Amino acid sequence: MTDEKADRGDDATATDADQGDLIEALLDGKHRALARTITKIENRAPGYRDLVSRLHAHTGHADVIGITGSPGAGKSTLVDKLAKAYRDAGLTVGVIAIDPASPFTGGSVLGDRIRMASNVGDMDVFFRSMSARGTLGGLSTATTDAVKALDAFGKDKIIIETVGAGQNEVDIVRTADTVAVLVPPGSGDDVQMLKAGILEIADLLVVNKADLDGADRTVHELREMLQLRDGDASGAGHHGFGGHERHAGGDGETDADPGDAGGESDGETVDDSQSDSETWTPRIVETVADRGEGVEELVDALAAHRAYLERSGRIEERARVRYAEEIRTLLREDARELLAAEIEAQGGLEAHVDAVLARETDPYAVAEEIVGPLRDCVGR
Amino acid sequence: MSAEQGQRQIRCLVAKVGLDGHDRGAHVIARALRDAGFEVIYSGLHRSPDEVVQAAVQEDVDVIGISILSGAHNTLVPKILDGLDEYDALADTLVLVGGIIPDDDKAFLRERGVAEIFGPGASMDEMITYIRDNAPERR
Numbered sequence: 001m002t003d004e005k006a007d008r009g010d011d012a013t014a015t016d017a018d019q020g021d022l023i024e025a026l027l028d029g030k031h032r033a034l035a036r037t038i039t040k041i042e043n044r045a046p047g048y049r050d051l052v053s054r055l056h057a058h059t060g061h062a063d064v065i066g067i068t069g070s071p072g073a074g075k076s077t078l079v080d081k082l083a084k085a086y087r088d089a090g091l092t093v094g095v096i097a098i099d100p101a102s103p104f105t106g107g108s109v110l111g112d113r114i115r116m117a118s119n120v121g122d123m124d125v126f127f128r129s130m131s132a133r134g135t136l137g138g139l140s141t142a143t144t145d146a147v148k149a150l151d152a153f154g155k156d157k158i159i160i161e162t163v164g165a166g167q168n169e170v171d172i173v174r175t176a177d178t179v180a181v182l183v184p185p186g187s188g189d190d191v192q193m194l195k196a197g198i199l200e201i202a203d204l205l206v207v208n209k210a211d212l213d214g215a216d217r218t219v220h221e222l223r224e225m226l227q228l229r230d231g232d233a234s235g236a237g238h239h240g241f242g243g244h245e246r247h248a249g250g251d252g253e254t255d256a257d258p259g260d261a262g263g264e265s266d267g268e269t270v271d272d273s274q275s276d277s278e279t280w281t282p283r284i285v286e287t288v289a290d291r292g293e294g295v296e297e298l299v300d301a302l303a304a305h306r307a308y309l310e311r312s313g314r315i316e317e318r319a320r321v322r323y324a325e326e327i328r329t330l331l332r333e334d335a336r337e338l339l340a341a342e343i344e345a346q347g348g349l350e351a352h353v354d355a356v357l358a359r360e361t362d363p364y365a366v367a368e369e370i371v372g373p374l375r376d377c378v379g380r
Numbered sequence: 381m382s383a384e385q386g387q388r389q390i391r392c393l394v395a396k397v398g399l400d401g402h403d404r405g406a407h408v409i410a411r412a413l414r415d416a417g418f419e420v421i422y423s424g425l426h427r428s429p430d431e432v433v434q435a436a437v438q439e440d441v442d443v444i445g446i447s448i449l450s451g452a453h454n455t456l457v458p459k460i461l462d463g464l465d466e467y468d469a470l471a472d473t474l475v476l477v478g479g480i481i482p483d484d485d486k487a488f489l490r491e492r493g494v495a496e497i498f499g500p501g502a503s504m505d506e507m508i509t510y511i512r513d514n515a516p517e518r519r
Contacts, residue, residue: 032467035440043389106389107414113435114424120431126438131389131419 019047023054026153031123034153038128041145052145058152060319062094063306066160066173069182074208076115078182078289078298079161083125084118085299086157093119094126094150096143098162098172101131108132112161126150140171141329144322147175170201175322177315178305180204180285180298183222186214199225202282203305206298210286222284278312280305343370390515392443395423395432397460400450409445409478412504418443418511429456433463436473442515448479454488461493472516478502 025033037055040048065082069075076097083093097112110129119125128146132139143160150158162172173179181202199205205226207219283301287294309315343349352366394410396403403425413420421439423432436444444464446457457477464470470493477489478498486497495514498507 031437032440032469035438039391039440101419102414105415105417107417107419109410109414109420109422110439111422113421113439121428121434123434123438127435128438129419129421 019051019054023051026055026149027058029154031126034126034149035128037149038146041149042130042142044142048145052148055148055152059148060151062147062151062155062158063178064147064151064158064160064176065302066162066176066179067182068162068170068173068179069206069208070184071163073182073184074287074289075161075163075182076112078206078208078287078295079112079159080116080118081289081292081295082159082298083116083127083157084292085295087119087122087125091156092124092126092154094128094147094153094155094158096128096130096146096150096158096160098130098132098139098143098160100163126153126155140175141326141333143172144175144326174201175325177309177318178203178302180206180302182206182208183218184209185212185218203280204298204301205282205284207284207286208289210294211288211291215286219284219286226282226284278308280308280312338374339370342374346370389417389419390443390511391419391421391439391441392445392511393421393423393432393436393439393441394445394447395427395435395460396425396447397427397429397432397456398448398450398452399426400448401425402449403447405449405478406447409447409504409507413445413508413511416508429459429463432460433467433469436460436464437467437469441473443474443476443511445476445478448477453477453479453481454485457489457494458492474511474514474516476507476511 022033022037026037037051039045040051067075067079067082079095079097083095086093095116097110099108099110099112101108108131110131113127113129116125116127119127130139130142130146147158147160160173160176179201181199181204183205185207205222207215207222209215210219283304285294285298285301287298289295309318352361355361356363356366392413394406394413396406406422410420410422421435421441423435427435432444432446435441444460446460448456457475461470461475464473464475475494476496476498477494480499481489481497489497496510
């Protein structure tokens, strides 16, 4: 963040009329308005919340696809080919590509656009690079909101592309309806690493660069892993996002496990009558993105997952989880802001820090001192 | 700092247009702008004016830096400017040109809407300061 530019925020006393115009232009299909809306979302410009609020009513039509994988796995190239395939089918596409930002200067080079060679000059592929700037949780909020803008604009397919490097990125990609994880061949060790994290959120596993040595082996390993998971009655792999539902599927060897109720999945609403009906096992697709091989299969697999979501009613389930998470994130942000303001009003944190340093008090006591009165206010 | 206060960050597009295969300078500039805390979108080589316009509009950049060494600036740059205008993006985008531009052409390009031209020997600091001072106000 460059503070010398902070004063620029002042000019943005966005009036209601301006916001209305912007939304109207966006809904009218003006690319410039869409771009500007996303900028406001990214910058958290004054009034951006109102803007997103107003967009919400127009959303809910797009199919959101998340694509993740390690750097160099071929995400951007594959996204390019995927966008082309959808365009050929007469669909409009929005892409949000997230690249890391420097933790020191906040600057970044966003290079995913270079790979979008198949769609140059086609304005109906709206490609937007975003940098992973900002504070904790800010990126996933910005991404979700940007997806809303693209959705309201009328994009049929929205692709979120991000390096699957950290929890932040995992959270982002999980907001998609369908998640494809790219696994480069010969990455035995990577696969091991993925086991515990990203693989669990995958609806599709894409072995890209499938013409390279070791691709067969990677496919084999992934298949083995999926089988291992299916045979594993404790179902460690499907906590959370309503991802890989195997509640007493066809094999009947797993009773709907009670463990699911706990953990981090408190927002999950599982309707048993539905979850018994059908399950989804992640598909493995082999592609050679730069030659466009396997893209058709990928499109089919994505469509199959989408169809499954709709058939089984999981699409709504996922939306519920997503919105619950969105509300929680906003509340966290708001609560943090309230507290920051309160601390500021009390003369800042420094005095408290001094007291903690001098062993007169401790961080827990300080937190209690600040939160206590607020808690009293809401009557808990 | 409150989240509502906003976190404006200058976004730049570093663009190479036309049949000019030298992008080492563009790389150096992209990197320097990154280190100055800007968000830099690099277009890659051999872009057409349409592609540059598409990128600039979709990415909603504050600044476009067009690197051009082929001598075709009088043809290519106006095409970009016209394209931006078509999407109502010309007024609040700072358009810079980098390269070897004869003085006569400089006047022509300025007249068409290029804000500044940086030739060989221009320092990176100069460019960064210029961008900081002149990046357009946005509503």
